[in-house]
């Protein structure tokens with residue numbers, strides 16, 4: 277379970293996240309949607325403990341991130357938009373390093389082999405990370421997320437740059453994680469992905485929430501035709517939001 281309460285993050289002059297609250301239940305996939313610059317990465321990096329929010333509470337599997345950081349962080353896996361890997365370790369050393377950091381070395385060989393096979397990286401097991409292609413690095417970052425037993429999984433634009441087989445594998449693993457009761461939060465602007473994977477979506481724009489609910493609930497709110505896609509509805513919601521902003525300013 278992931279619970280975010282009144283999160284605020286300012287960068288110098290930009291209010292990137294403006295009082296956002298939401299939860300991701302056990303066994304749920306929530307899609308965090310919004311245009312470029314909406315604040316998605318800032319929210320994910322705050323949950324992962326990489327940046328310090330200005331206000332708000334983040335609770336991960338019942339642990340408050342600001343008060344019980346170690347237990348909170350033990351329960352999360354974060355796959356950033358751009359992988360953050362150690363070039364001078366081999367692929368296997370990398371997985372071993374992550375597993376050691378999380379104290380989950382049991383059956384590491386079997387788990388690593390299984391994951392590396394799934395993502396077509398088994399041939400690279402003993403190669404330096406430095407020698408991997410960009411897409412392979414992205415897949416390794418995904419493998420790292422699944423090598424320890426995280427209950428809350430965070431993915432920032434996860435399907436960009438991954439080949440179709442890797443993308444299919446990752447989607448299946450997200451669904452399997454949901455089945456096993458994990459809370460999964462995916463930021464994406466690929467709306468067809470959200471449509472297929474997510475139980476609910478949270479749409480943000482300029483740091484504030486403009487919609488939270490199921491696709492059926494979006495249909496109800498925007499009152500477009502039956503066959504309107506999520507893309508149509510997304511554009512309408514974000515446009516309406518901008519119109520409201522303009523009215524408020526003038």
Ligand SMILES: Nc1ncnc2c1ncn2[C@@H]1O[C@H](COP(=O)(O)OP(=O)(O)O)[C@@H](O)[C@H]1O
Nearest residue numbers: 287290292310311312313314315316317318319
């Ligand atoms: N390190 C930073 N310093 C200053 N401004 C930032 C920084 N990171 C993000 N921002 C700003 O915060 C806003 C939200 O950015 P971000 O969270 O990356 O959005 P998204 O992931 O939805 O595209 C943008 O206006 C962006 O320019």
Ligand SMILES: [Mg+2]
Nearest residue numbers: 316317318357
């Ligand atoms: Mg982003």
